[in-house]
Amino acid sequence: MATIKVCGIETEYGIHSPGPEQNPIAASSVLVNAYAADVEHQIGWDFEDETPGNDARGFAREGAMAPMVETHLANTVLTNGARFYVDHAHPEYSSPECLTPLECLLYDKAGEEILRRAMAAAALRIPDQPAPVVHKNNSDGKGNSYGCHENYMMDRAVPFAKVIDGVVPHFVSRTLYTGSGKVGVETPALDVETVEYQISQRAEFFEEIVGLETTLKRPIVNTRDEPHADPKRFRRLHVIVGDANLAEMATFLKVGTTAIVLSMVEDDAGPARDLSLSDPVRALHQVSADLTLSRPLALTDGSTATALELQWELFGAARKYAEEYGLTSLGDDGTVGASVMEHWEAVLEGLESDPASLADCVDWVAKRELLLAYMDRHSCGWKDPRVAALALQYHDLRPDKSVFRRLDMRTLVDPSDVATAVSEPPLGTRAWFRGKCLARWPDAVVTANWDSLVFDIGADPLRRVPMMDPLKGTAELIGELLAMSTGPADLLHRLNS
Amino acid sequence: MAEQEQKKKGSGSRTTETDTEVEEAAPATSERGEKIKAELDDLLDEIDEVLEDNAEEFVRNYVQKGGQ
Numbered sequence A: 001m002a003t004i005k006v007c008g009i010e011t012e013y014g015i016h017s018p019g020p021e022q023n024p025i026a027a028s029s030v031l032v033n034a035y036a037a038d039v040e041h042q043i044g045w046d047f048e049d050e051t052p053g054n055d056a057r058g059f060a061r062e063g064a065m066a067p068m069v070e071t072h073l074a075n076t077v078l079t080n081g082a083r084f085y086v087d088h089a090h091p092e093y094s095s096p097e098c099l100t101p102l103e104c105l106l107y108d109k110a111g112e113e114i115l116r117r118a119m120a121a122a123a124l125r126i127p128d129q130p131a132p133v134v135h136k137n138n139s140d141g142k143g144n145s146y147g148c149h150e151n152y153m154m155d156r157a158v159p160f161a162k163v164i165d166g167v168v169p170h171f172v173s174r175t176l177y178t179g180s181g182k183v184g185v186e187t188p189a190l191d192v193e194t195v196e197y198q199i200s201q202r203a204e205f206f207e208e209i210v211g212l213e214t215t216l217k218r219p220i221v222n223t224r225d226e227p228h229a230d231p232k233r234f235r236r237l238h239v240i241v242g243d244a245n246l247a248e249m250a251t252f253l254k255v256g257t258t259a260i261v262l263s264m265v266e267d268d269a270g271p272a273r274d275l276s277l278s279d280p281v282r283a284l285h286q287v288s289a290d291l292t293l294s295r296p297l298a299l300t301d302g303s304t305a306t307a308l309e310l311q312w313e314l315f316g317a318a319r320k321y322a323e324e325y326g327l328t329s330l331g332d333d334g335t336v337g338a339s340v341m342e343h344w345e346a347v348l349e350g351l352e353s354d355p356a357s358l359a360d361c362v363d364w365v366a367k368r369e370l371l372l373a374y375m376d377r378h379s380c381g382w383k384d385p386r387v388a389a390l391a392l393q394y395h396d397l398r399p400d401k402s403v404f405r406r407l408d409m410r411t412l413v414d415p416s417d418v419a420t421a422v423s424e425p426p427l428g429t430r431a432w433f434r435g436k437c438l439a440r441w442p443d444a445v446v447t448a449n450w451d452s453l454v455f456d457i458g459a460d461p462l463r464r465v466p467m468m469d470p471l472k473g474t475a476e477l478i479g480e481l482l483a484m485s486t487g488p489a490d491l492l493h494r495l496n497s
Numbered sequence B: 001m002a003e004q005e006q007k008k009k010g011s012g013s014r015t016t017e018t019d020t021e022v023e024e025a026a027p028a029t030s031e032r033g034e035k036i037k038a039e040l041d042d043l044l045d046e047i048d049e050v051l052e053d054n055a056e057e058f059v060r061n062y063v064q065k066g067g068q
Helices: A024-038 A101-125 A160-173 A248-266 A280-289 A307-325 A335-353 A363-378 A385-393 A415-423 A431-440 A475-484 A488-496 B017-024 B031-050 B055-061
Strands: A007-012 A014-016 A075-077 A083-087 A090-094 A133-135 A148-155 A206-211 A218-222 A234-239 A445-449 A452-455 A463-466
Touching: A007 A101, A007 A248, A014 A024, A014 A090, A024 A075, A024 A083, A024 A090, A024 A101, A090 A101, A101 A133, A101 A248, A101 A335, A101 A415, A148 A248, A160 A206, A160 A218, A160 A234, A160 A248, A160 A280, A160 A307, A206 A280, A218 A234, A218 A280, A248 A307, A248 A335, A307 A335, A363 A385, A363 B031, A385 B055, A431 A445, A431 A452, A431 A475, A452 A488, A463 A488, A475 A488
Parallel strands: A206 A218
Antiparallel strands: A007 A090, A007 A148, A014 A133, A075 A083, A083 A090, A148 A234, A445 A452, A452 A463
């Protein structure tokens, strides 16, 4: 039986200071520090156990361009269990560990709200300057890209080669509903003369099928092996290929369908035939550039399939899998899984019959319909700068400027639940323990990591509490113990007895 | 939605039977599509207030550092 797909999304946000001078690291720091000081308590991050250079294929690479861990930039852990920090000149929000794809959507939306509040707090701190502006997107139109990464817990026993084979066809084809849309082309991967609009912002930046890098030569499957959990039991699949989404349905399906595909991989219950693509990288670019959704992609078995056909095959396999195994691997009694299947089918049907009908639930469609209507009204074309400006402003997070916010998009989570998720951690993962300790004893938590908390109980030495299982430290398991604890020293005493 | 019931995708497998059903010609845009278009018109009426003043400069100035 597949393990529960504990999941989370980490998003690098675009940041822009009005005016010609840009200092994104400083601007990002103002954002994070303003939120931390004025809204939350600043808690240090413990980098000791970070191993971004470890590769899932079984080695620690020397000399490879492994991602750097920047230790000197603003960095805080929030009472909802998330991490909010500056990374590679972007403000980054890493959601807490979530139990279901629906909860993952909730905490992703909470992240957007946190960035909005951070902008407001930053504006108060620097009243004589315009505050930095944050966008939830993946590129600047000039060849620079930044990511929205998903994370999924998996059983370590599954050979990584199997994971690769299982996910590549899905990562390429799910672009049909995860793409957030982009005007034009910004790399040599596609023809700038003929491609006016792409389905995905991220696709053209990908150059490899499998690899460790994240900032150049980006791979469809990232091999980073840093489970932040018991490495003998768990793997954390770090997915860098997706677009950042504002449409709730897009985020929900992005995570939900992938959780199901990974469950099928774990239970060896995938599609009947091998869906491997001959040239997955090229296919990813082609899917992004093909607005007819009908381009056949070459498979290694000699046949072809469109991205939509690949998705139908994955959906069909998922339906059989759900009947045989159930979808409790998505973290609940099967309810969320049933919802994923229902919406997945509806979106595939929409893509097949009339993609424009998905303008209320898929970002690239919503954006495209808006841009087409704008171009029609103003008698201008794709190259008009107003079109690029409107496309960019779709992603603006400022409530008065966000174009997305003005669209009547389908929602799956309640705004009041999102507001709660800004400060309350998920109940069913170790994020609960982290968030609650931070809320109750912010001054006693010296540093935090995904898999540990370090307390200062007023006497040497500092005490480290390991959290090596993402499914422990939940409200159900230790809520009572935590409630009875009179302070951090008492908590530690109770945990050890 | 009536026009989508022509194609049943229960098992996810494509059969040639669907080809003949398509001849009934689904409309180019669905009812839902028309509704969305109408809402967009309303939005476009006020969008110019929301857009940044100098679009070309705004887009030119929007530069990001590469991330992960």
